[in-house]
Amino acid sequence: MANTAKYELLADELAEVIRREYEPGDRFPTVIELAKAHGVAPNTASRAVQVLKERGLLTGKSGGTTRVRVQPIQQIRRNTRYQAEKDMVLQPEDARRSTGVAELDQGVPVSSMYENHVALDVVPAPPDVADALGLEPGTLVLRRIGTRQHRRGAGVGRSVSYMAHDLATRNPDLFDASREPWPGGSLHQLHTVGVEVGRIEDRVTASMPTPEEMEEQDIPPGVPVIRVRKISYSVTGPPVEVMDIPLPADRVELRYETPLEPWS
Template identity: 55%
Template sequence: MPNVGKYAELAERLAQLIEDDYSPGQQFLTNPEIAKRYSVSGNTASRAVQALKERGLLSGKVGGKTWVRVAPVRHLRSNEMYHREKQRVRLGEEERRTWGISEDSTKMAVTEIAENSVDFAIVTPPADVAELLGLTSGQKVLRRSYRRRNHRGEGASTSVSYLPYDLVSRNPEILDPTTEPWPGGTQHQLYTVGVEVDRIEDRVTAEMPTEREVEEQDIPPGVPMIRVRKITYDTSDRVVEVTDIPFPADRIELQFVTRLERWA
């Protein structure tokens, strides 16, 4: 078993080495190279590397190559962004193009993003989604799966949106993935099929990530996943969209603003 003081000291030396000599995304030393360079055992080298993975400085699978981690862009998710999105629904297209939910959350323009892909499919929804949308057996949804990397080499961010097919098929452009990113976002898309969004409910839970999420989103060991289920209602209290958004807890800040009525 590696000596705690020894591997902790080595981890600090390696952290300084990363800061001085390495760039994000660059391949790091192997455990044998570390052991030889610093005259320590393989176990001590391995534990020091693991400690730096837990701190988010390194990434890579056990037994595989290790890389200097590309730090993820932090997201600030505020419930007030939904108000800002609705305020822009009836603006002209050029004005709607200048701002969106993504820019609100990350402060990065869509044009700056390294990877931004989307996959559309007409599918039978999961049972819980069908129940929320009030769909009967056989009714379909437009499932939109989004994947984004803000910087090259960074862990991906993902989300999955479900819209009732019978509703959004009234505007064939909504079914076309080449129209993404849509100026004005989903609220404007719904507006084009006669829907005014009345309220949005975010249900927030937490659990540990799946192995696939750990790899895809480059999540350090021990970091939980914050799962947001966004449920969108129209003015008749009908659910018109369900979106699932997983956020690794090391890159998300949830801001809840509740405006209270003032005393007269």
């Protein structure tokens, strides 16, 4: 205790105050207010606030309003989810609309989401997407940008998917934003254009978030982002869709199960 810095002691004290007296989204006192209230230098109060942001208890830009953080939903992302998603494709629309694999990951029903929408546009495929889909550079693709927020003030979850425009035109409904979020997700969309997905490849990397991602997804300082590039392949072999899913590491666990064949 004797070697603990004053700002760390203050951070511990403030953490208990937050748990007892504040609700998620509440405004937190300014550095000057904290310094006066606790009889410390502004620099000590500022460092304590930074510690609490790193712990995920507070959020806000330096110099702006600091608030008690709305905690993200913890999720477990399993590779077995893909078979469950494919099985859902052949279910009636009511079943597909009420239950999605993402809801199984997070344990939150679709109906309780604060925000859940998809924006559509047609764009030239970025070079890495064109390469993953086996397309010529600049080929048009249908882009879907999905946005989810479980509670007002919480970080936003986002995914971006790409499907070749020529493939998507087999079903004009895929370009109708009023039909989003699409019941059954991308595997059902592919089903409507005559594609059965035979395998899915996840390419997983990690990097630090961009400033925009930190703000939009409410990522604490020092937390990396796990980046999943999901590539879906048809039963006949070619890739048919690419989806990029950024997952802040403070709210996700990846679980991969690999069945092994017996020796005899």
